[in-house]
Amino acid sequence: MTKKKAFRHLLRVGDLTREEILHVFGRAEEIRTDPGRFRDRMARETVGLLFEKSSTRTRLSFEAGIHQMAGDTVFLGGESQLARGETIEDTARIMGGYLDMIVIRTFGHDRLERFSRASPVPVLNGLTDSHHPCQALSDFSYISRIFGTLKGIRMAYVGDGNNMAHSLIEGAALLGVDLVLATPTEYRPDPQIIREAEEKTLANGGSVVWTSDPLAAAKGVQVLYTDVWTSMGQEAESTVREQTFRGYQVNRELVEAADREVIVLHCLPAYRGKEITAEVLDGPRSHVFPQAENRLYVQKSLMLFCQGKE
Ligand code: CP
Ligand code: NVA
Numbered sequence: 001m002t003k004k005k006a007f008r009h010l011l012r013v014g015d016l017t018r019e020e021i022l023h024v025f026g027r028a029e030e031i032r033t034d035p036g037r038f039r040d041r042m043a044r045e046t047v048g049l050l051f052e053k054s055s056t057r058t059r060l061s062f063e064a065g066i067h068q069m070a071g072d073t074v075f076l077g078g079e080s081q082l083a084r085g086e087t088i089e090d091t092a093r094i095m096g097g098y099l100d101m102i103v104i105r106t107f108g109h110d111r112l113e114r115f116s117r118a119s120p121v122p123v124l125n126g127l128t129d130s131h132h133p134c135q136a137l138s139d140f141s142y143i144s145r146i147f148g149t150l151k152g153i154r155m156a157y158v159g160d161g162n163n164m165a166h167s168l169i170e171g172a173a174l175l176g177v178d179l180v181l182a183t184p185t186e187y188r189p190d191p192q193i194i195r196e197a198e199e200k201t202l203a204n205g206g207s208v209v210w211t212s213d214p215l216a217a218a219k220g221v222q223v224l225y226t227d228v229w230t231s232m233g234q235e236a237e238s239t240v241r242e243q244t245f246r247g248y249q250v251n252r253e254l255v256e257a258a259d260r261e262v263i264v265l266h267c268l269p270a271y272r273g274k275e276i277t278a279e280v281l282d283g284p285r286s287h288v289f290p291q292a293e294n295r296l297y298v299q300k301s302l303m304l305f306c307q308g309k310e
Contacts, residue, residue: 021175
């Protein structure tokens with residue numbers, strides 16, 4: 001196989017520099033406003049989607065984006081030989097022989113890292129237990145579009161210190177966002193990810209702060225973000241989690257504590273009455289549907305970036 005030219009994997013937000021992210025965002029805006037200009041950019045290419053967890057948005061936005069750029073897709077769910085014990089490395093080499101790029105949704109982040117090390121083509125993280133970079137990057141691009149900037153934007157994340165929280169932390173630290181995370185103490189984000197982020201804020205501005213107090217976190221923020229209390233793969237813990245997270249709901253009280261112009265974001269799927277009330281999710285401050293649509297534009301841009309296409 002001779003398809004090796006310079007390419008990049010995207011495993012986590014922290015793989016990118018601030019300049020690279022801003023470049024991806026700029027291209028995403030061009031794609032959003034003039035999609036026709038990009039309609040042949042993936043002609044004669046085939047992208048594989050290897051998903052070991054459920055998905056609506058990620059699968060559809062990648063597949064639609066690839067088709068819109070004249071590429072083809074092949075979806076592989078739980079029926080692959082991986083489920084029967086074929087190694088990750090063998091799977092990566094085989095898939096890389098047939099495909100031009102691979103999007104993976106899996107459990108442990110180490111599975112994705114092992115896959116990417118063996119893959120001869122770009123690998124994009126479509127979500128692992130620890131990171132969801134395509135979602136977070138899309139969300140920062142959306143915030144930038146709404147507010148015209150990211151530097152100095154005040155943002156609160158309320159809920160579980162999960163994959164979504166980790167990717168938002170890494171993005172905030174690169175993009176100069178002031179991010180406060182409010183989670184129960186036993187569900188705080190990975191301290192190592194926070195430490196690395198704090199170091200990056202020294203160069204880029206912004207801040208990353210953890211608290212257990214959701215109301216204090218929401219005070220005066222321009223962006224209020226939440227995610228499910230029970231992520232995919234944690235279903236056995238859902239009863240305990242619902243009790244622990246009860247005080248970490250995005251509701252009217254938190255919205256009223258925030259800035260008057262606050263936008264409420266949620267990566268979705270949402271569970272009304274749990275991590276967010278129906279009143280807020282379906283209310284005037286909610287931007288969750290245009291937020292979800294933005295995945296299409298940013299991921300098209302990310303794919304071109306990972307393939308080294310100008
Ligand atoms: N937000 C997100 O990644 O949604 P899906 O799980 O539907 O892909
Ligand atoms: N934290 C959630 C995000 C879903 C898009 C999960 O991993 O299930």
